[in-house]
Amino acid sequence: MPRIRIIGVGPGTRAYLTPSAQRALEEATVVAGGQRHLEALTRPDQKKFMIKNNLAAVVAFLRAHAGEEVAILASGDPGLYGILSFLRHHFTPEELEVIPGISPVQLAFARLALPWHDAVILSAHGRSTAGLVAAIRHQAKVALLTGPGASPDHIARLLQEGNLERRIYCCCNLGYPDEVIISGLPEELAARDFSGLNNCVMVILDETKLGLCDSGHSR
Incomplete structure (x- = not known):
C-alpha cells in the first residue's frame, strides 16, 4: 500500500x-x-x-x-x-x-549569510509568548517563527520591555517577489507596522557574543 x-x-x-x-x-x-x-x-x-x-x-x-x-x-x-x-x-x-x-529558518540564515548550526530555534506561531524573553536572554543567536498574535513588532516590544539589546532581522515573505528583510533594534521594530507581511522569521543576535563582520549593517 x-x-x-x-x-x-x-x-x-x-x-x-x-x-x-x-x-x-x-x-x-x-x-x-x-x-x-x-x-x-x-x-x-x-x-x-x-x-x-x-x-x-x-x-x-x-x-x-x-x-x-x-x-x-x-x-x-x-x-x-x-x-x-x-x-x-x-x-x-x-x-x-x-x-x-x-525551512524558513534555513532560508533566513542563507539570506543573511550566517551559519545556523549554533542557533536556538523557537516558535511563537500558535503559541504563548510567555517566557519568550527568558528563553532568548542568554542566547547569542535565535531564530523565531512568528505568527498571528505574535507579530514581529509585538515580539520586539517584549524584548524592549525585557531590556534585551539585540540586533534583529525580520525576514518576511521569503521566496516571494515581495520578500523583504527589515533590520533594527527592539525599540525600532516595536514602532513599525508589520501588517501585510507574512511568514516572518526573526533572527535575533547578541552581537557582543558573535564577533561577526558587519553584522550591524541593515539591508
Whole structure:
C-alpha cells in the first residue's frame, strides 16, 4: 500500500521545491494542504483537501483515501514546527514517507549569510509568548517563527520591555517577489507596522557574543 507522502515545499514556490518533492507531487492523485500551496502547486486533475483548523478532518480524509497516491503539502520542512508532529500521533512510520523541504529558518540564515548550526530555534506561531524573553536572554543567536498574535513588532516590544539589546532581522515573505528583510533594534521594530507581511522569521543576535563582520549593517 502506498505511504502518505508529507512533502516539505519550502516557502511554497516551485523555485524552492527539491527534485524529490517535485516527483512526489507529480505522482500524487490526492493532495492536502493550505490554500496558498494548493493554488500554487497542484494540477486541476488532482483531488484536493484544504487544511485549515481542521486537523481531525485531515486524519479522516487521509484514512478515507488509503491506497491512493496521497500527498500532504507542508510549509518549510515538515519536521520543524510542522504537521509531522501531529501526524505521528495518528500514523506509524511505516505509513508515512517524509520528504524534507527548505525551512524558513534555513532560508533566513542563507539570506543573511550566517551559519545556523549554533542557533536556538523557537516558535511563537500558535503559541504563548510567555517566557519568550527568558528563553532568548542568554542566547547569542535565535531564530523565531512568528505568527498571528505574535507579530514581529509585538515580539520586539517584549524584548524592549525585557531590556534585551539585540540586533534583529525580520525576514518576511521569503521566496516571494515581495520578500523583504527589515533590520533594527527592539525599540525600532516595536514602532513599525508589520501588517501585510507574512511568514516572518526573526533572527535575533547578541552581537557582543558573535564577533561577526558587519553584522550591524541593515539591508
